[in-house]
Amino acid sequence: MRVRHTWFIVSLVFILVLIFLLVLPMANVFIAGFTHPESGGFTFQNFRTIFTQIYPYKIALNNSLFVGAMGAILPFIVALPLAYLVSRYEFRSKTLLITVISISMVMPAFIGAYFWVILLGRYGIITGPLNRLLGTSFSIYGQKAILWAFMWGRYPLVFLFLYPAFSTLNPEMEEAAQTLGANPKRTFFSISLPMLVPAIVNAVYMSFIMCITDMGTPLVIGGDYLVLPTLMYQEFMTEVGSGRIPMAGAVGILLLLINVAVLFGGRYYITRRRYEVVSARRAEPKKLSGRRESAMILGIWSVVGLGLLPWVFAIPGSFIEWGKGGRAFWNSPTLDNYRMVFTNPTLSRGVGVTLFLTVVSLTMMIVAGLLIAYILVKKRYPVINRALDILVSLPLIIPGAVLALGYVMFFSSPPIILTGTWMILALCFFVRRLPHITRSIESTLYSISDAYEESSLNLGAPPIKTFRKITARMLMPGVVSGATLAFLFTMGTFSATIILYTAPWTTLPILIYQNTAVNTGIAAALSFVMLLIEFIPLLIVNRLTHGGIRIGV
Amino acid sequence: MRRISLKRLSLSLLLAFALLIGVSISAVSKDKVIVYTATGVDITGPIFEAFTVDTGITVEHIMAGTGEVWSRVRAEKKRPLGDILWAGSNKMAEAAKPEDLFEVYHSPEDKYYRVKDADGIWHAFGIPGGVxxxxxxxxxxxxxxxxxxxxxxxxxxxxxxxxxxxxxxxxxxxxxxxxxxxxxxxxxxxxxxxxxxxxxxxxxxxxxxxxxxxxxxxxxxxxxxxxxxxxxxxxxxxxxxxxxxxxxxxYFGGLDAIEIIKGGPNLEGAKKFVDWFLGQKAQQMLADLKGDRCIREGITLSEDLYTYGFGDDYIYVDIPDYLFEEPDQFKKKWNRVMGEAVVLKEARNTAYDVIEYVRRLIARAKSKEMTVGIEEAESKLAEAEATFKDGKYEEARTLGKEALELGGALRKP
Missing domain, CATH: 3.40.190.10 (Periplasmic binding protein-like II)
Structure with a gap:
């Protein structure tokens, strides 16, 4: 009896916590969105305004849908050939390549985007000299820059969906089709493509959602290009004083609804036309001869390297002097950028603040993730399991900025006031990345036999102790891989932080954003520092766990 | 997968924690003021550093666009988290007086300033970044x-x-x-x-x-x-x-000003900051680093203002204060008019293209000495141009097309 009791209470507690951290703040956003800005009564007015008033609402909506759609398609240009080649051929450094691609998936997109513009603007580091040489005026900016940055920022995600799909494509089926008389074209369209459809659709809608909710990229490099997240931010930022938060709420709801529609549309499409692969045999990647292998390595790494170019550039860029007008002086190396980063009280504190918030929220995530995953897999409470399952995965479709808006509204008045504290940030980070850890642990849990626990319980250990001593330990691989992803994501959180942060709790991504417009040298130095504090802990944990860290596939 | 040592992992996490707490405590314990600013760290950095050297008070800052820091101050009115607002003009602070966001303070440095607020709310110090x-x-x-x-x-x-x-x-x-x-x-x-x-x-x-x-x-x-x-x-x-x-x-514009945020965490520190900031040393730094046209007596303006700017020779247009009284109404109207402009722009550009096209055709016909209907077309075109200038773009386009019809010589054989 006791066993059942304890876990039942734990699951109830988590449902309550998630209602507080997720449902109630979002309810606030919904209420705001349907509130009349002047009279305070219920209204659809705000939505009517969005759909009828051209500037700024309709323009932002159209732009958002456009960059979302393009951001879902463009990454395939890079990811599709890459995934095909990597899955079909065997070559050295393949594991490293996949790790590098996985890591570039979680880098904060807006920082990469910013350095792309520094590199490829009209007077950019790369394009400037070329333009002068050729007498052209090539540049990326505004919409073009956003699309370019999305292509390179999201291809890792698309790759990580396509690569496993390509790997499980069975060449025997293609051979069979061709033996039966189908030409290569027909084979592709009626055999290979249908088997790839689920992966492609998954990649499309995930990439769409990430692009349409991205606030940092358009904010930093968009220029005059308005999209929904930036619009919501500005509505919130300027209107909060005179109590006109409703428009921000309405824009947030619209963004959320677009996400939901795309997600369910994608899911529905996949379930409608699912092809089961019966044979379990995987395609063996082909070995390549020496020279061909070298060519392959060179080709593939230069594409991946191109994607990392803005990041690589940030390193030397942080060790040189930048003119006040924004020009790079390559022949005057300096440590001044770093001197500023480490002596300025706000900048130097940023490192500590970021690590602190990440570690606190990560600890909460691990504890909660373990318990929730355990309940979801091992317990069979009728309504509770279902509710917990839905609640945990909700943050995956709620744009960070919209959730943050809800936090500002919900936690700024009684019963709980958290605005202005670090806790509001930590809780928001916690709830946003909880799904990653929970899902990762869940999938490990399925493979663990109940026998271990049962013996522990039979020997008289109480359920929580059994969980702590037996189950949690066996789950470590799942915890570490989920936590790694959550750690990297949390570290780079931008859109939620920019709405929630207050005076002494300025994180590194925010500091980088603040410096992008005014001081490239400091932005570059901060970016490099951020790379270091992202990856040094990873390397240490990796060493301590003897290579236990794995991201993605 | 190899076995993972739980002990080692938790040990390293614990270590990281201890380190972090150390870092945050060392940063909190000192006397500090928090400044909200729209100015970049390459300028605020040296200025805050000098303030810390002179007074022993640390400065932390929040940097964002003027509109953003202002809304932060507004949003935090019930529980202010900053001490000083250094962003925006004295006109903005003047218009915001009814909102009661700022602390009254009369600085001993005021006597060196020719423009000052009798109410002691804003402390104007210069034209930011020059004219x-x-x-x-x-x-x-x-x-x-x-x-x-x-x-x-x-x-x-x-x-x-x-x-x-x-x-x-x-x-x-x-x-x-x-x-x-x-x-x-x-x-x-x-x-x-x-x-x-x-x-x-x-x-x-x-x-x-x-x-x-x-x-x-x-x-x-x-x-x-x-x-x-x-x-x-x-x-x-x-x-x-x-x-x-x-x-x-x-030239038009306001003077940059700083204000003490009412109910901020460190009022004494904020007052010290204002006194120091309005002083000779800080203002000279501001003139040198940022190129502000500081109004304090005895400040030497940056040479850049003479090399690249207007030097001492510029005209000032005063904009009446009443224009700034209803920002919310203004915002609404601005968004609406901007929407109209987006639509109107389409019409304008199409009309312009039509007129330009007809003008080019007429010029070509003339150069080939073809005359059928050219005079009529020209007068119609002039009419179209006049209508275009009046902003009646749809009409101008129709007139332009009529001009095209009239000029027999303009039609392709």
């Missing part, structure tokens, strides 16, 4: 095409070339828009200044932050943009092709 004017990218605009008056900026030849700051988010943008309305009504004979603003908007790209607009101007993404003398000077110094325009109406 604001429009600057052109010399690669993109030929010298003979430079605008001479603000009014010229609405000419269709600058279509898509000009950057404006969104007045609903940016203080500078707000002042610019009001100045245009004011000038249109008082100097250019417009009954409603918004009509001019609408014409201007059709040519503009609207930026949210001055930083983004400046970078777009520097990078040649736009050709003409609002720019302070000092900012333009910095860009020119770095070798970018920029030139400040001396438009005939002169």
């Amino acid at each position: 604001q004017s429009f600057a052109v990218n010399t690669n993109l605009v030929a010298r003979e095409d430079y605008p001479e008056s603000y009014r010229d900026l609405a000419d269709i030849k600058y279509d898509g070339m000009i950057a404006l700051l969104n007045p609903t988010y940016s203080g500078t943008g707000y002042i610019t828009a009001q100045a245009m309305i004011h000038l249109a009504e008082t100097q250019w004979g417009y009954e409603d200044g918004w009509d001019f603003l609408k014409e201007l908007m059709m040519n503009c790209k609207i930026y949210v932050s001055s930083g983004a607009a400046r970078n777009a101007l520097r990078d040649g993404e736009i050709a003409i943009g609002l720019q302070g003398e000092a900012g333009a000077g910095k860009i020119m110094k770095d070798g970018y092709p920029l030139e400040l325009l001396r438009l005939k109406e002169g």
